Amino acid sequence: MKKYAANIEMYIGPMYSGKSTSLRNKMAELMESAEFAEDAPSYYRFTLEKMESPKLSTWKTHGGVEIEGALINSFSQIKCYTKYLLIDEIQFAFYHCENNKNTEKEIFNEIIEGKHVYLAGLNLDWRDIPFQTTGYFACVADKINILQSRCHRCEKPAQFTEKITQSQSRFDEQAQYLPICRNCRVETISIESVQKTSV
Ligand SMILES: [Zn+2]
Numbered sequence: 001m002k003k004y005a006a007n008i009e010m011y012i013g014p015m016y017s018g019k020s021t022s023l024r025n026k027m028a029e030l031m032e033s034a035e036f037a038e039d040a041p042s043y044y045r046f047t048l049e050k051m052e053s054p055k056l057s058t059w060k061t062h063g064g065v066e067i068e069g070a071l072i073n074s075f076s077q078i079k080c081y082t083k084y085l086l087i088d089e090i091q092f093a094f095y096h097c098e099n100n101k102n103t104e105k106e107i108f109n110e111i112i113e114g115k116h117v118y119l120a121g122l123n124l125d126w127r128d129i130p131f132q133t134t135g136y137f138a139c140v141a142d143k144i145n146i147l148q149s150r151c152h153r154c155e156k157p158a159q160f161t162e163k164i165t166q167s168q169s170r171f172d173e174q175a176q177y178l179p180i181c182r183n184c185r186v187e188t189i190s191i192e193s194v195q196k197t198s199v
Pocket residue numbers: 151152153154155156180181182183184185
């Protein structure tokens with residue numbers, strides 16, 4: 001059996017780069033062209049919040065567009081009977097199942113068989129450390145769209161994420177984040193290190 005018998009397209013980028021909006025647009029496009037029930041897209045989103053079962057929910061993208069889908073913690077919670085599967089926040093895919101990663105990867109392979117799959121995820125965390133989970137799916141994707149945002153300091157294209165809230169947790173959905181460009185990122189890091197050495 002072919003392992004990745006699906007067509008996988010990804011949207012990768014920092015905060016506010018339009019990842020969720022790209023998925024939302026894809027969903028609208030698919031819904032409009034759907035002729036039969038099996039053509040309708042199914043929308044899921046990984047969350048850090050504990051979900052015993054998928055929770056139907058409505059949320060807003062950073063651009064203010066509403067999306068309806070199911071909040072999940074693992075691939076085993078996905079029940080997709082249609083041809084199109086859209087999954088957001090893919091960087092959190094293994095967060096709740098660190099010890100069952102390989103099983104989760106197998107479940108992913110099973111549920112995507114014969115489907116068109118669209119995934120969106122963060123590239124780097126606020127310390128500029130790559131999300132390995134996003135990287136894993138990028139390696140099996142057929143097409144990757146690398147999105148950029150606008151730097152909140154200088155308006156130039158941004159591919160990094162700055163954390164505004166003063167907490168040290170790597171995963172913090174409640175913290176405030178903003179996109180930042182390479183130059184401004186380098187500047188803020190050098191200011192931080194000067195402050196640290198002068199303390
Ligand atoms: Zn900048």
